[in-house]
Amino acid sequence: MKDAIGNVQRILVLGGTSEIALATVKRITDGRPDADVTLAARPGPRRGDAASALEGLGLTVTEVDLDVTDRSSYERAIGATFDAGRDVDIVLIAFGVLGEPELAWQDLDAALEMVQVNYAAAVGCGVLVAARLRAQGHGTIVAFSSVAGELARRSNFVYGSTKAGMDAFFTGLGDAVARDGVEVLVVRPGFVRTRMTAGLRAAPLSQTADQVAAVVAEGLRTRRDRVWAPSTMRWVMSGLRHLPRAVVRRLPV
Amino acid sequence: MGSRRALAGWGGTSPTVATVVPVAADDAVGRLVAEAPERGVLARGLGRSYGDAAQNAGGVVLDVTSRDRILRVDVEGAEVDVEAGASLDQLMRLLLPLGLFVPVTPGTRYVTVGGAIAADIHGKNHHVDGSFGQHVTSMDLLVGDGSIRRLTPHEPLFWATVGGMGLTGLILRATLRMTRVESAFCVVDTERCGDLDDLLARMAEGDDRYTYSVAWIDCLARGSSLGRSVLTRGWSARRDQLPARMRSRATEFRPHQLAVAPPVFPSGLLNRTTVTAFNEAWFRKAPRERRGEVQGIAQFFHPLDGVGEWNRVYGPRGFLQYQFVVPFGAEPTLRRCLEMLAESGQASFLAVLKRFGAAGDGHLSFPSPGWTLALDLPVGAATLGGLLDRLDAEVLAAGGRFYLAKDSRLPASAMAQMYPRLDEWRAVRAEADPHGVFTSDLARRLDL
Ligand SMILES: Cc1cc2nc3c(=O)[nH]c(=O)nc-3n(C[C@H](O)[C@H](O)[C@H](O)COP(=O)(O)OP(=O)(O)OC[C@H]3O[C@@H](n4cnc5c(N)ncnc54)[C@H](O)[C@@H]3O)c2cc1C
Numbered sequence: 001m002k003d004a005i006g007n008v009q010r011i012l013v014l015g016g017t018s019e020i021a022l023a024t025v026k027r028i029t030d031g032r033p034d035a036d037v038t039l040a041a042r043p044g045p046r047r048g049d050a051a052s053a054l055e056g057l058g059l060t061v062t063e064v065d066l067d068v069t070d071r072s073s074y075e076r077a078i079g080a081t082f083d084a085g086r087d088v089d090i091v092l093i094a095f096g097v098l099g100e101p102e103l104a105w106q107d108l109d110a111a112l113e114m115v116q117v118n119y120a121a122a123v124g125c126g127v128l129v130a131a132r133l134r135a136q137g138h139g140t141i142v143a144f145s146s147v148a149g150e151l152a153r154r155s156n157f158v159y160g161s162t163k164a165g166m167d168a169f170f171t172g173l174g175d176a177v178a179r180d181g182v183e184v185l186v187v188r189p190g191f192v193r194t195r196m197t198a199g200l201r202a203a204p205l206s207q208t209a210d211q212v213a214a215v216v217a218e219g220l221r222t223r224r225d226r227v228w229a230p231s232t233m234r235w236v237m238s239g240l241r242h243l244p245r246a247v248v249r250r251l252p253v
Numbered sequence: 254m255g256s257r258r259a260l261a262g263w264g265g266t267s268p269t270v271a272t273v274v275p276v277a278a279d280d281a282v283g284r285l286v287a288e289a290p291e292r293g294v295l296a297r298g299l300g301r302s303y304g305d306a307a308q309n310a311g312g313v314v315l316d317v318t319s320r321d322r323i324l325r326v327d328v329e330g331a332e333v334d335v336e337a338g339a340s341l342d343q344l345m346r347l348l349l350p351l352g353l354f355v356p357v358t359p360g361t362r363y364v365t366v367g368g369a370i371a372a373d374i375h376g377k378n379h380h381v382d383g384s385f386g387q388h389v390t391s392m393d394l395l396v397g398d399g400s401i402r403r404l405t406p407h408e409p410l411f412w413a414t415v416g417g418m419g420l421t422g423l424i425l426r427a428t429l430r431m432t433r434v435e436s437a438f439c440v441v442d443t444e445r446c447g448d449l450d451d452l453l454a455r456m457a458e459g460d461d462r463y464t465y466s467v468a469w470i471d472c473l474a475r476g477s478s479l480g481r482s483v484l485t486r487g488w489s490a491r492r493d494q495l496p497a498r499m500r501s502r503a504t505e506f507r508p509h510q511l512a513v514a515p516p517v518f519p520s521g522l523l524n525r526t527t528v529t530a531f532n533e534a535w536f537r538k539a540p541r542e543r544r545g546e547v548q549g550i551a552q553f554f555h556p557l558d559g560v561g562e563w564n565r566v567y568g569p570r571g572f573l574q575y576q577f578v579v580p581f582g583a584e585p586t587l588r589r590c591l592e593m594l595a596e597s598g599q600a601s602f603l604a605v606l607k608r609f610g611a612a613g614d615g616h617l618s619f620p621s622p623g624w625t626l627a628l629d630l631p632v633g634a635a636t637l638g639g640l641l642d643r644l645d646a647e648v649l650a651a652g653g654r655f656y657l658a659k660d661s662r663l664p665a666s667a668m669a670q671m672y673p674r675l676d677e678w679r680a681v682r683a684e685a686d687p688h689g690v691f692t693s694d695l696a697r698r699l700d701l
Contacts, residue, residue: 001698004266004304004573004661005638009698031638032664087310087697137292137311138269138694181259181270181310221635223570 001087002138006221007032008089012081014066014074014125015095016041017050019194020144023213024092025054028220033058036086040066040077041095068095068121069113075128082132090220091129093122093143093170098196104158111158118162123169130173134180141184142216143170147228150188150237154249174225185219187212188237189229205230260314263564264303265571266632266661269310269694275319276338279401279425282315286423286690287399293692296423298365299340302372303574304661305694306418312692315423317367323347324426331431332390337367337424345550349506353431354489356388358554360605362508367424372658373416373618377465377554380610382432384620386415387613392427397686401425406614413681416615418657420691420701421682434489436503439465439553441487443543445536449480449588453624456484456608464488465553469603471532472628475595479588482606483539490547499547508551508558532603567631573661575641576627578609578620579653586651587624590644594628597640604628616678619656627659638662657695665700
């Protein structure tokens with residue numbers, strides 16, 4: 001159970017090796033590092049390292065196999081997590097791929113893989129998690145979207161389109177489940193310097209995973225339904241969306 | 254069967270959704286409980302507990318307020334049989350004219366008898382009369398298999414239920430021993446105390462001469478005025494202590510609700526500036542010393558009930574109440590806690606300090622000999638959690654404990670340390686409800 005201050009007892013991370021998600025888990029448990037954390041991700045050293053890092057902080061970690069390209073895999077991971085143990089207070093939907101932007105709009109396999117992971121599986125997990133949390137009568141979903149979903153940019157519009165889709169889904173889901181005691185927080189980070197973006201040229205207003213985590217934690221504490229990281233990104237994106245397409249096309253973003 | 258609704262405690266901090274079912278006839282509730290709904294069942298009274306004690310996320314919540322009859326009144330023997338959903342307000346309205354007063358009243362009349370037993374509530378008379386459960390002579394408890402047990406203070410299940418926060422079953426009815434009074438008024442002495450030492454000395458020295466005693470502390474006062482406070486103590490007024498014109502209607506009880514707070518208060522209205530100003534004005538307003546003032550019961554015991562739904566003043570983010578007791582001898586801890594609070598600048602309205610007498614027999618009853626401090630804090634500042642965690646550590650290290658009816662944020666790890674009879678309670682509860690049909694959000698949070 002979450003308490004009056006926002007301390008949580010159990011967190012499920014779908015995409016359990018995401019640097020932003022792990023930074024978020026650390027951040028929301030830093031006052032009381034005694035929660036149970038389930039990391040659902042592909043087995044391997046990355047997951048193991050993530051688990052050890054969290055255990056080092058005092059958290060109790062369970063590792064669960066997850067392959068989001070396989071529906072039965074995420075059904076199993078979510079089902080098993082909710083069937084045993086305490087109530088799950090927070091579910092982080094944190095998996096995603098950046099892919100190869102130029103391949104993604106020209107190669108069918110590359111395009112569909114991005115759609116499957118970033119959009120279809122996110123929706124699938126959202127459907128299953130929402131049903132579990134509604135039955136529980138409480139809980140919060142944190143969905144990691146992206147500012148890329150707010151504005152199609154030449155440089156990564158397939159990624160942007162998948163994030164636009166998942167963002168719309170979780171935004172609407174938040175309204176649908178509000179009366180069931182379930183809250184949804186949609187997070188829209190700008191450029192984050194992580195393993196996923198290594199080698200890419202950092203966009204303006206770039207930030208670290210810890211900075212995003214701080215924004216997420218504050219959003220949870222104040223019970224918001226969407227946050228931008230950094231928060232100024234909200235106004236930047238709002239401005240960009242109103243520019244004529246011809247101008248956007250020429251922006252270095 | 255019921256309606257799915259969000260329920261919160263009085264502090265409004267962590268609402269969860271449950272199916273709310275009004276408690277109907279005994280056998281109908283029995284059948285419902287025996288079906289053991291997936292996420293369990295829980296009784297709820299008037300929802301005056303501050304945290305998550307009267308919530309059961311995803312499960313069934315039995316609204317006991319639909320069972321509020323007074324079944325039998327024995328004026329001679331000063332005893333009543335009541336249904337558990339009856340409120341103390343009802344009992345006062347009906348029974349004061351007969352010269353009977355509730356044995357224990359909290360700071361609000363709007364609590365049910367069931368809630369009063371389940372939290373084993375205390376009042377300003379704890380140092381002489383003990384807690385609510387000590388005035389219950391029998392009760393009917395509906396347990397996990399849907400059957401009803403009549404319990405008396407000879408049975409362990411009785412004392413697991415007194416203070417058991419609804420986790421042993423549903424209290425349907427109880428027999429209460431009432432207090433005989435000659436009037437619906439109190440005779441009150443008021444003293445201003447300059448600092449904590451002054452206050453503690455006066456309470457230790459003089460409380461035993463009074464039936465009722467409580468102090469209001471200005472939590473923002475620091476340094477040499479740390480603990481400055483107003484101590485009010487009194488007795489139930491005898492008829493001959495009332496002014497002549499009041500004697501003929503001595504037992505009339507006419508509390509007035511002055512206003513209802515509107516639902517839309519912005520969060521953050523109560524900040525350090527507004528609260529400092531309020532506390533200052535309030536302290537100056539209190540007489541340095543006044544003896545023998547006659548006050549109505551509502552004015553003396555339930556000043557906040559004058560404003561309906563005043564909890565809304567804290568805005569949508571809500572607030573919490575922090576109440577602990579530390580044993581006699583742990584006065585330095587009490588002082589340190591007040592210092593930490595004052596230094597943090599957390600805007601708190603007044604804090605209430607009371608001197609507890611002997612403990613009762615409830616396994617999880619809160620009151621135990623010592624000093625109990627209670628204060629309301631708005632949930633807002635990001636630093637609040639850390640501050641309270643540090644205060645927890647001070648209190649636990651001093652052998653103190655927290656009141657479950659107020660708590661909304663303790664970790665499960667604190668439970669066994671605070672309540673050494675926890676295992677004994679667990680064993681009795683397991684016998685009455687082996688499958689754990691009765692559960693709550695508080696139980697989930699504290700692993701009860
Ligand atoms: C302004 C204010 C002042 C207060 N002052 C004091 C005080 O001075 N001293 C003090 O001790 N407390 C005080 N309280 C707390 C209050 O007395 C307790 O929380 C009490 O339990 C509230 O009763 P309720 O009917 O509202 O119960 P609820 O809040 O609805 O429920 C409280 C608990 O009782 C259980 N319960 C309720 N009915 C039943 C039943 N029929 N069978 C089994 N379990 C049941 C619930 O499951 C829950 O665990 C105060 C509260 C407020 C708001």
